[in-house]
Amino acid sequence: MVFNKLAYPLAMAAFFAIVISQAGAYDPLDPTGNITIKWDVISWTADGYVAVVTMTNFQMYRHIMNPGWTLGWSWAKKEVIWSMVGAQATEQGDCSKFKGNVPHCCKRNPTVVDLLPGVPYNQQIANCCKGGVVSSWGQDPSAAVSSFQLSVGLSGTSNKTVKLPLNFTLLGPGLGYTCSQAKIVPSTVFLTPDGRRKTQALMTWNVTCTYSQILASRYPTCCVSVSSFYNSTITPCPTCSCGCQNNKTCISSDAQIRSVVGNNISTTTGGNKGSAIKCTNHMCPIRVHWHVKLNYKEYWRVKMTVTNFNYQMNYTQWTLVAQHPNLDNITQVFSFGYKPLVPYESINDTGMFYGLKFFNDILKEAGADGNVQSELILKKDMNTFTFKQGWAFPHKIYFNGDQCMMPAPDQYPYLPNSAISNLISSSTMASLLLLVFANLLLAI
Structure with a gap:
């Protein structure tokens, strides 16, 4: 067998790159801290679904400060966002092929930001509209959650036809997060407001984002x-x-x-x-x-x-x-x-x-x-x-x-x-x- 002289150096470089990236993301003082993004499909529509996206900051002492988070991803197919409640896409993109009812966002890789406090009630959902500011879990668990709702079209209308979004990013002031790929998890169970009945999401997937100071700042x-x-x-x-x-x-x-x-x-x-x-x-x-x-x-x-x-x-x-x-x-x-x-x-x-x-x-x-x-x-x-x-x-x-x-x-x-x-x-x-x-x- 002929030994490739470049194989060993390349393998070692890859090994140390993985070690360094993991070391930068691991925090020994908060070993289980992360930001988890949960995507719950709550209903099907004619060409897609309605979902509630919930971002929970499980980090004990690291919060997201003003001017807040920016969440991005890439669609797996040719999905569009028909409408949003509690957040908005920063760009609409090219929606020229739509006549009459125009989507909120047609970009293949949308970026979304939280709404500011004081928006009209019909544009709000629970845990939204805080300007993207999210407390740390150790400081205030009740303020460590941020949510929004979106209606997705051209996506498929069943668990078998819907494709999970890809390449999630979490950006913001001084933020250096690396996010995992979306993973299907057991569907979330919700309680009705009176606490007497349980409902269940039609489909749920999670994304986990971990912090790296190396990525946050030079x-x-x-x-x-x-x-x-x-x-x-x-x-x-x-x-x-x-x-x-x-x-x-x-x-x-x-x-x-x-x-x-x-x-x-x-x-x-x-x-x-x-x-x-x-x-x-x-x-x-x-x-x-x-x-x-x-x-x-x-x-x-x-x-x-x-x-x-x-x-x-x-x-x-x-x-x-x-x-x-x-x-x-x-x-x-x-x-x-x-x-x-x-x-x-x-x-x-x-x-x-x-x-x-x-x-x-x-x-x-x-x-x-x-x-x-x-x-x-x-x-x-x-x-x-x-x-x-x-x-x-x-x-x-x-x-x-x-x-x-x-x-x-x-x-x-x-x-x-x-x-x-x-x-x-x-x-x-x-x-x-x-x-x-x-x-x-x-x-x-």
């Missing part, structure tokens, strides 16, 4: 700096964490801010991401600062500050995930909501922080109000607690689902040699002073 979108009460050193974000300074994309003066951020810039939809970021050494839109603030006998205290350096973007329904071994003994959280994340039964070292509704759930654009803060009180586990070797600093930080760039551990503020990591309690110190004083008296 660079990280956040970084972490750290400091402590026992050392005056502040360890900044690593230089060029999210790219390096570029006069075309970063703002260094008040005059530039006034010229870029004007009345025509929407601070809720973001504008051109990265075009109005404050010039810093790290060049990240978001910086998270972790400060070890105080040490008590049985507890210790941390202050967290999240700062927005983007002059054109508000972060709505933001989330921050921290991984630290002492989070299993967190006692109190000020100003933020908190929920422990337990991706594995035996490990409880991860928690999600998020803003309180109508208080600080919107992280405003760069400026005086462009930060949110909280303090944490954690109970010490005397078997593991220490200030040595950077133990008091987080292992990982995620903001809005993206992993932040951390400083190197050897750059953390060190514990001075004169300091005692396990501080002596006041009662023990008093006993020692009394003993010394007694010895002095005896010596006299």
Whole structure:
């Protein structure tokens, strides 16, 4: 047998491509998180069917923010969308062959967006019309669902003649999702509004979309700096964490801010991401600062500050995930909501922080109000607690689902040699002073 010299390198390249893509999509802090798109055929029509499409975000801390999701696919045959409720196609396409009743969309690869709040009632269905904003499951399961209804024509009118759509895509601000092919699953069972009768979809298929930070952004979108009460050193974000300074994309003066951020810039939809970021050494839109603030006998205290350096973007329904071994003994959280994340039964070292509704759930654009803060009180586990070797600093930080760039551990503020990591309690110190004083008296 003649060995092809190219076979081995090509096989290895394919292998590593698969490994890298899977590694980018796998999140060890949310191993089962995904966005599932369910397509339920609820009735047949003269040339097709009516279906309800439901998008459910099962991710614990990654949400879809304003301006929302865009869902796309390719038709398997020559289907058209006759009408939609709760969403709309972004383009109608070429419908010139239709006379009289013209379809809503004739494109072979339609893209669909959610409707905005406040549309007429007859254009709505349940869980629609939120501008494409979808909460994470861990933050608010009731808001983690988005739905719309469509009437499909030229598709076949039975389970045997209908062909599943292909090549699903899920796009949006900072979204990097890869979607599986549609797969037929057991038909969904529905309850009537009074809860007394069950109905069943005529046909159901699912698509699963998983997140990859590599696809979402070329660079990280956040970084972490750290400091402590026992050392005056502040360890900044690593230089060029999210790219390096570029006069075309970063703002260094008040005059530039006034010229870029004007009345025509929407601070809720973001504008051109990265075009109005404050010039810093790290060049990240978001910086998270972790400060070890105080040490008590049985507890210790941390202050967290999240700062927005983007002059054109508000972060709505933001989330921050921290991984630290002492989070299993967190006692109190000020100003933020908190929920422990337990991706594995035996490990409880991860928690999600998020803003309180109508208080600080919107992280405003760069400026005086462009930060949110909280303090944490954690109970010490005397078997593991220490200030040595950077133990008091987080292992990982995620903001809005993206992993932040951390400083190197050897750059953390060190514990001075004169300091005692396990501080002596006041009662023990008093006993020692009394003993010394007694010895002095005896010596006299």
